[in-house]
Amino acid sequence: MRKLLVVLCLLFALGAQAKDAAELQLALRKLTVVGSALYIAAHPDDENTAMLSYWASDRLYRSGYLSMTRGDGGQNLIGDEKGELLGVIRTQELLAARRIDGAEQFFTRALDFGFSKNPEETLTIWNRNDVLADVVWVIRKFQPDVIVTRFPTTGEGGHGHHTASAILANEAFVAAGDPTRFPEQLKYVNVWKPKRIYWNQFNFRGPVDPNAPEFASSLRVDLGTYNPLLGRAYTEIAAESRSQHKSQGFGSAERRGSIINYYKLTGGEPASKELFEGIDTSWSRYPGGDAVGKILQQAADSFDPKNPSASIPLLLQASDLLDRLGAGDAWSPRVNPWIDVKRAELLEAIRMCAGIAIDVAASDSSVIAGGEIPVSITVTNRSDYPFVLSTVASPYGNPSKAPGAKLENNKSVKTDIAIKLPADYDLSQPYWLRQPPSKGMFNVTDQQLIGRAQNPPSIPITVSIADNQMHTLIFTVPAVFRRTDPVRGEITRAVDVVPEVVANLGEHVYLFPDNKPRDVAVKLMSFAGATDATVRLRAPQGWKVAPESQAIAFKAKGDEAEARFTVTPTASESNGRVVAEVTLPSGKKLEYALTNIDYAHIPAQRLFNTAAASVIRIDLKKRGTNIGYIMGSGDDVPNVLRQAGYVVTLLNDAELDRGDFAKYDAIVAGIRAYNTRTRLKLAHAKLMKYVENGGTYVVQYNTNGDDLLVEAPGPYPFKLSRDRVTVEEAPVAMIKPDHPLLTTPNRITAADFNGWVQERGLYYTAEADPRYEKMLESHDPGETPKDGGQLYAHVGKGAFVYTSYSWWRQLAAGVPGAMKMFVNLVSAK
Numbered sequence: 001m002r003k004l005l006v007v008l009c010l011l012f013a014l015g016a017q018a019k020d021a022a023e024l025q026l027a028l029r030k031l032t033v034v035g036s037a038l039y040i041a042a043h044p045d046d047e048n049t050a051m052l053s054y055w056a057s058d059r060l061y062r063s064g065y066l067s068m069t070r071g072d073g074g075q076n077l078i079g080d081e082k083g084e085l086l087g088v089i090r091t092q093e094l095l096a097a098r099r100i101d102g103a104e105q106f107f108t109r110a111l112d113f114g115f116s117k118n119p120e121e122t123l124t125i126w127n128r129n130d131v132l133a134d135v136v137w138v139i140r141k142f143q144p145d146v147i148v149t150r151f152p153t154t155g156e157g158g159h160g161h162h163t164a165s166a167i168l169a170n171e172a173f174v175a176a177g178d179p180t181r182f183p184e185q186l187k188y189v190n191v192w193k194p195k196r197i198y199w200n201q202f203n204f205r206g207p208v209d210p211n212a213p214e215f216a217s218s219l220r221v222d223l224g225t226y227n228p229l230l231g232r233a234y235t236e237i238a239a240e241s242r243s244q245h246k247s248q249g250f251g252s253a254e255r256r257g258s259i260i261n262y263y264k265l266t267g268g269e270p271a272s273k274e275l276f277e278g279i280d281t282s283w284s285r286y287p288g289g290d291a292v293g294k295i296l297q298q299a300a301d302s303f304d305p306k307n308p309s310a311s312i313p314l315l316l317q318a319s320d321l322l323d324r325l326g327a328g329d330a331w332s333p334r335v336n337p338w339i340d341v342k343r344a345e346l347l348e349a350i351r352m353c354a355g356i357a358i359d360v361a362a363s364d365s366s367v368i369a370g371g372e373i374p375v376s377i378t379v380t381n382r383s384d385y386p387f388v389l390s391t392v393a394s395p396y397g398n399p400s401k402a403p404g405a406k407l408e409n410n411k412s413v414k415t416d417i418a419i420k421l422p423a424d425y426d427l428s429q430p431y432w433l434r435q436p437p438s439k440g441m442f443n444v445t446d447q448q449l450i451g452r453a454q455n456p457p458s459i460p461i462t463v464s465i466a467d468n469q470m471h472t473l474i475f476t477v478p479a480v481f482r483r484t485d486p487v488r489g490e491i492t493r494a495v496d497v498v499p500e501v502v503a504n505l506g507e508h509v510y511l512f513p514d515n516k517p518r519d520v521a522v523k524l525m526s527f528a529g530a531t532d533a534t535v536r537l538r539a540p541q542g543w544k545v546a547p548e549s550q551a552i553a554f555k556a557k558g559d560e561a562e563a564r565f566t567v568t569p570t571a572s573e574s575n576g577r578v579v580a581e582v583t584l585p586s587g588k589k590l591e592y593a594l595t596n597i598d599y600a601h602i603p604a605q606r607l608f609n610t611a612a613a614s615v616i617r618i619d620l621k622k623r624g625t626n627i628g629y630i631m632g633s634g635d636d637v638p639n640v641l642r643q644a645g646y647v648v649t650l651l652n653d654a655e656l657d658r659g660d661f662a663k664y665d666a667i668v669a670g671i672r673a674y675n676t677r678t679r680l681k682l683a684h685a686k687l688m689k690y691v692e693n694g695g696t697y698v699v700q701y702n703t704n705g706d707d708l709l710v711e712a713p714g715p716y717p718f719k720l721s722r723d724r725v726t727v728e729e730a731p732v733a734m735i736k737p738d739h740p741l742l743t744t745p746n747r748i749t750a751a752d753f754n755g756w757v758q759e760r761g762l763y764y765t766a767e768a769d770p771r772y773e774k775m776l777e778s779h780d781p782g783e784t785p786k787d788g789g790q791l792y793a794h795v796g797k798g799a800f801v802y803t804s805y806s807w808w809r810q811l812a813a814g815v816p817g818a819m820k821m822f823v824n825l826v827s828a829k
Helices: 021-030 049-057 083-101 119-126 128-142 160-175 183-187 234-242 289-301 308-325 338-354 637-643 653-658 680-692 807-813 816-826
Strands: 003-006 036-041 062-067 104-107 146-149 196-201 219-222 260-268 357-362 366-368 372-380 387-393 405-407 413-420 460-467 471-478 480-485 489-494 496-498 501-505 509-512 518-526 531-538 544-546 550-554 560-568 574-583 592-597 605-610 612-617 626-630 647-650 666-669 696-700 732-734 776-778 790-795 798-803
Touching: 021 289, 021 308, 021 338, 036 049, 036 128, 036 160, 049 062, 049 083, 049 234, 062 083, 062 128, 083 104, 083 234, 083 592, 083 605, 104 128, 119 128, 119 160, 128 160, 128 183, 146 160, 160 196, 160 260, 289 308, 308 338, 338 471, 357 471, 372 460, 387 413, 496 605, 501 531, 501 574, 509 518, 509 637, 509 807, 518 531, 518 550, 518 574, 531 544, 531 560, 550 560, 626 637, 637 647, 637 807, 637 816, 653 680, 666 680, 680 696, 680 790, 680 798, 696 816, 807 816
Parallel strands: 003 471, 036 062, 036 146, 062 104, 146 196, 357 480, 366 496, 501 592, 509 612, 626 647, 626 666, 666 696, 696 798
Antiparallel strands: 196 260, 219 260, 357 372, 372 413, 387 405, 387 460, 460 471, 480 489, 501 518, 518 560, 531 550, 531 574, 544 560, 574 612, 592 605, 732 776, 790 798
């Protein structure tokens, strides 16, 4: 009888299949351990990467990080992606981190809606019950023996998301073992009760005093432990892992030496010495597991790094025993995940011992639904173990290939297949973005997708390898496209399923400051090859578009075209959106825009959203013409200013050094410019001189950390606080309604603060010099008034404005009143 060792989906890190002897030895040791630990927090970057690395590579547990959100609400220090696009980047950064520290990654459906001051607000916006269900689902599916939270339930974490994550984790710790809670999940998983849950203690007030009462009785773990097999301490591995959070600027230095972490019990059975006290993490904890554990221990003990393939017979013997265990109810996937987990680990260990490489090379990086794509698969066995390439198959299109070729040592065997997808095949869109979200939750209804970090591979390929002992190893790998970059070398990306034609509008927001028409460009690209198409632009009622439609003829795949329309707004103020609709010869209508995300530290991503843009018709008056813009961490403000009629120049470091600012009517510093643009430290005095000589300088918010380049980014002293107004509907009072910033050139009223998104403002000023004027006040419900959100000073012949209000979010979202107010700021005198 043929014996199968199958893993449903083994996702090789693209282009990185090789492991060294130390990693292989750890992998063999890990096969002997059946303990698991789950770390829970709120955001990407909240995880303790040293803890995860310690669990995975020292204790050899199955380790995971559950992040409540994907970090959609933060800032981006490497590009201009915001919102859901930033969430995709941070998801991939977490996965890059996990590939380094050895843990797995999970999420709930909660959306990062921005800073929250308390857990009550967070849990209301998130939908407490649904997020709790997701945490319970991950616990039941992962079955951790121990859970650790990054934050306490008592609020020391500061951010409402932080505290909410701990509250939900402790509630789920109990609920996961209760069959009356979320019983619909029990179709797929069993109830599970972890042994205990801890808080990974910290002290926001300064270094931990181990003798302080709150720490004296805590369990302690030295995460600075050195692993001689890897040649690194877990804190060194953690620094590399944490440095993958590049969009947040979290590059970390390696730390060496003893670094103690403290853990306080918040639920479950207490322990006196260590987190896993009293938990059997050997195979004997499960019926029939002793025999498997014994063989796996023998394989680990006898491993020869000079001849790793000698371990393969023992690993295959363990596989046979696993198959027998898998036939029992106690080992069914719903009740016990360890069979599937260890099968996957075992298959990977055999591949590593044999030095097997499976290289997939598709002819292109994309294919349309109903389309066909040729794929080459090359298999190389770099050992003397007698393997044969049995079959190469895809669930779609042509029958599988059965080469039957012997895989001799270091002699590659190549086979080609053609994959033809069904006409209704799903696009390669991140599953959590397929439906519009609510304010605080992604809309995902497929229970089996909830919790996953990313989609299963769009186009899976199975590769079967057999030996002469009736064993068959079945690997499932993604279809991959490869290219060679002259600088970066080989670059791989998964093959995406894409629309036939995509249409991108030239702007995300079109501003009409008067009733004059303006051109709107639609850039189109064909993924379907040579085809005809018709594109039209739908506009809000009362708006006019000419021409009604345009015909496009694409000559080949990748061919691009542009259609231009003249859009005439209504005479009165109004807003809405325009949508580009593409009609194919078949009558099929498409409304997809394409966004490419391509950074060197994460796999390239394609996203498809609606081919639409906001259109804003407001009566907008302005002063001046030329604006210099000092970009900080990335925003869309310059584009909106251009549409308001300004000529905007992005100032590079050389221009800041020269200080030739007289030609600009106003200069604007983007968000966090005084945190991120180091040349501003020297240029600041020149900018202040520019103001004295009659210029207008507007500085948007900065943070009050150690990276603030000057003591106060203004002409007179002020401090930056951590005050913020997070409720975007919070009333804004005009302290001085007749102040020029509120009247000139546009009259600002309370209505102009309607329709804001995410927040009012952040990092308000404090202790401002009396020479600054304040004209706005806002505060969250139940809090004291906060008037430090905007400062104005007349300096010499010019004007200076510091503003903590989140104009960069509002302008990108097309908030009309925010546009009027920001034009007033750059018009200040």
